Amino acid sequence: MTAPDQALTVGVLREQARGERRVGLTPDSTARLVAAGHRVQVEQGAGQSAWFSDDEYRQAGATVAPCAAVLDASDLVVCLHPSAILHALSPRHVVVGLLQPLLDPQLMLRMADAGVTALSFDMLPRTVSRAQSMDALTSQASVAGYKAALVAADAYGGFFPMLTTAAGTTKPATVLVLGAGVAGLQAIATTKRLGAVVTAFDVRDSAQSDIRSMGAAVLDVGVTVQSEGGYARQLTPQEQDALTARVADEVHRFDVVITTAQVPGRPPPLLVPGSALDRMRPGSVVVDGAAGDFGGNVEGSTAGASTVTAHGVTVVGAGNLASEVPRAASTAYARNVAALVGYFTQGGGFAVDLDDEVQAGLVITYGGRVVHPAVRALLEGTA
Numbered sequence: 181m182t183a184p185d186q187a188l189t190v191g192v193l194r195e196q197a198r199g200e201r202r203v204g205l206t207p208d209s210t211a212r213l214v215a216a217g218h219r220v221q222v223e224q225g226a227g228q229s230a231w232f233s234d235d236e237y238r239q240a241g242a243t244v245a246p247c248a249a250v251l252d253a254s255d256l257v258v259c260l261h262p263s264a265i266l267h268a269l270s271p272r273h274v275v276v277g278l279l280q281p282l283l284d285p286q287l288m289l290r291m292a293d294a295g296v297t298a299l300s301f302d303m304l305p306r307t308v309s310r311a312q313s314m315d316a317l318t319s320q321a322s323v324a325g326y327k328a329a330l331v332a333a334d335a336y337g338g339f340f341p342m343l344t345t346a347a348g349t350t351k352p353a354t355v356l357v358l359g360a361g362v363a364g365l366q367a368i369a370t371t372k373r374l375g376a377v378v379t380a381f382d383v384r385d386s387a388q389s390d391i392r393s394m395g396a397a398v399l400d401v402g403v404t405v406q407s408e409g410g411y412a413r414q415l416t417p418q419e420q421d422a423l424t425a426r427v428a429d430e431v432h433r434f435d436v437v438i439t440t441a442q443v444p445g446r447p448p449p450l451l452v453p454g455s456a457l458d459r460m461r462p463g464s465v466v467v468d469g470a471a472g473d474f475g476g477n478v479e480g481s482t483a484g485a486s487t488v489t490a491h492g493v494t495v496v497g498a499g500n501l502a503s504e505v506p507r508a509a510s511t512a513y514a515r516n517v518a519a520l521v522g523y524f525t526q527g528g529g530f531a532v533d534l535d536d537e538v539q540a541g542l543v544i545t546y547g548g549r550v551v552h553p554a555v556r557a558l559l560e561g562t563a
């Protein structure tokens with residue numbers, strides 16, 4: 181147990197982003213932190229959209245208070261997304277969240293100027309085994325991939341499984357999953373469990389065996405690249421054009437297409453152009469799991485909106501899918517947060533050690549400076 185003078189006060193705020201239903205700590209993880217000797221402050225109603233009541237937090241040992249009081253009392257502030265509230269933080273605050281520092285380095289500069297220590301799960305070195313309990317990208321992508329499959333099944337006007345009834349036999353739906361990282365593999369698993377016949381593609385050479393291990397067929401379009409640190413590198417414009425043209429030639433063979441392709445810190449690659457949508461059968465469904473503020477994998481998709489093309493193809497711009505399974509997603513995220521608190525307080529009180537590979541990935545700002553090399557390079561224009 182942490183000595184009382186070294187205990188942290190962990191504050192969790194109600195998420196501000198429109199439509200966000202997740203919360204950064206659950207009653208379960210609150211109890212875990214309290215048992216480890218920390219104090220927890222929860223903004224009133226913070227867990228409401230994920231069906232965690234203020235009373236459950238109190239029973240777990242938290243104090244429930246208005247936002248300003250939570251900020252005032254907290255050392256470590258937990259969130260999912262950056263929000264205007266981050267501007268109210270001061271040098272005694274540590275903030276942890278999915279802060280997307282590569283997409284908004286200026287926010288990190290402001291955090292550094294304000295003296296705030298900012299930790300971002302986006303930058304965790306995920307292949308280091310001791311980091312895996314903190315891997316919020318994986319926990320949230322897994323929920324998102326599961327939900328993408330359900331959204332696709334819901335929007336599709338047919339069955340996913342082959343069904344044999346007295347009225348005859350229906351063919352199973354054919355599903356194509358584009359992007360086979362964490363979300364894509366979970367989408368493959370879920371569509372297969374629903375009975376669809378699944379094919380998948382990922383540009384990373386090492387993903388081909390992952391796809392086969394899930395029992396899906398690999399779509400061979402003749403374009404793969406070597407992984408760089410486990411991730412796909414951004415393709416050159418020529419490579420991307422060739423890939424998009426080849427994928428576009430294949431999508432019309434499928435009833436359902438689910439896309440999850442991302443390149444860290446970059447806009448998602450375009451994989452399904454409008455010309456490919458035009459060739460799909462009426463009644464086909466495309467779920468763009470990468471649709472968001474920075475674009476998507478499907479031309480014309482809009483995050484959080486569903487549209488039907490002139491000849492009857494439904495395009496769902498998925499937006500924030502993990503938030504649509506708020507209880508499971510919050511539970512997983514809160515466990516990642518509790519693991520992070522444990523990691524940074526191993527010696528007793530909260531301490532930053534930038535010589536530690538895991539901390540050097542997570543810590544974006546510290547001591548009034550942007551310390552993460554990739555974020556600094558972006559700010560200095562040398563990335």
Ligand code: NAD
Pocket residue numbers: 306307308312315317318321358359360361362363364381382383384387410411412415423440441442443444449451
């Ligand atoms: P991500 O969300 O950044 O990207 C999703 C997928 O899109 C990736 O598989 C990527 O290769 C793919 N992609 C990118 N550009 C593409 C394109 N033009 N066409 C098709 N696909 C494209 O990735 P992620 O899901 O976070 O995972 C990335 C990698 O990290 C995976 O290999 C994953 O297995 C690995 N990973 C390892 C660990 C671990 O070792 N513990 C944990 C998590 C993830």
